[in-house]
Amino acid sequence: MSLKIYTNRCKGCGICAAFCPKKVLAVNELEKIEAVAPENCIQCGQCELRCPDYAIFVHKEGDEK
Amino acid sequence: MNMEEMINKYFRPGRLPHIWCPGCGNGVVTGCVVKAIAKLDLPKDDVAVISGIGCSSRASGYLDFNTVHSAHGRAIPFATGVKLADPKLNVIVLTGDGDATAIGGNHFIHACRRNIDLTVVVYNNSIYGMTGGQYSPMTPTGSKATTAPYGMIEPDFNLTELARAAGATFVARATTFHAQMLSDLIVKGIQHKGFSLIEAVSACPISFGRQNKMGGPAEMMMWQRDHAVPIAAWDKLPEEKKEGKFPIGVLYEVEGRKEYTEAYDELIAMAQGGK
């Protein structure tokens, strides 16, 4: 799994879900982001780039942490 | 270093989550400041971050450098003192559009005029966010504010033009949508010797977006995408197509103009007759 989500930091603003080109992410009923289709992730990093809360990171192949 | 490592390294431990509202652009701009410092690999002790008062100015409290969370509008005077006391420091000012251009407007223009080596990042969300949505000098004409319920009748400052006219030697603008460009411009601003302004066009979904019916946080970011024009393309646009849009990128840069702390040190050396 290449997406790392800090649920405690997420405020459910939905920016990452709106900019994900592959519809990997959605805000759930608890107003937290969730990877609903992680297998579709192309590791483009849009979510990490735009998240105002440092709540989602994309760790690319070969990236240790 | 990846972004997660940067956040862990440069944010004070245990301070996240921050207090900014869901979708507030302040987190994106602050992340870009951190990315720029990481890119330049500046030791923490060589950086001083000075802020004023406002939602955006709370950024200094999260960051693990020498920091001052000063008084409303007075970030630049505090930063000027810090820079004069220790010119080796990289002094970065984080300030809001209200903080920098209303109560702090006079300090802003005179720091530009002196060309003191500060890097000033203005979080421009077009409003006084913290106090609930009063207009600032950068609220666009026609936009609503709690103090302009029928729309702002005053023209807004073009801060980049103001800074240039006042004597700033590096002037740039980006948006939170253009986050990569924003951190690259902050890198350039820090590297530049002299007064650098980086205007970061940012969204306040709560105190500005709501009363102006701009949609949610993602829609406000898309608005930035659709209204910002890279400077090379901007220069070729016919005047009528510029209406409602704004240029981003390095808007003005000049090298070689005397920097204030250098001039001051030379003056001291001269007055002491080389002793």
Ligand SMILES: Cc1ncc(C[n+]2csc(CCOP(=O)(O)OP(=O)(O)O)c2C)c(N)n1
């Ligand atoms: C001397 C003084 N006057 C007024 C205030 C009230 N006040 C606090 S923040 C603020 C405006 C902040 O606007 P801006 O700088 O744009 O920051 P934002 O909250 O939008 O990030 C004002 C007027 C204050 N704290 N101190």
Ligand code: SF4
């Ligand atoms: S009021 Fe506006 S500027 Fe302040 S934290 Fe909320 S969204 Fe951000």
Ligand SMILES: [Mg+2]
């Ligand atoms: Mg503001």
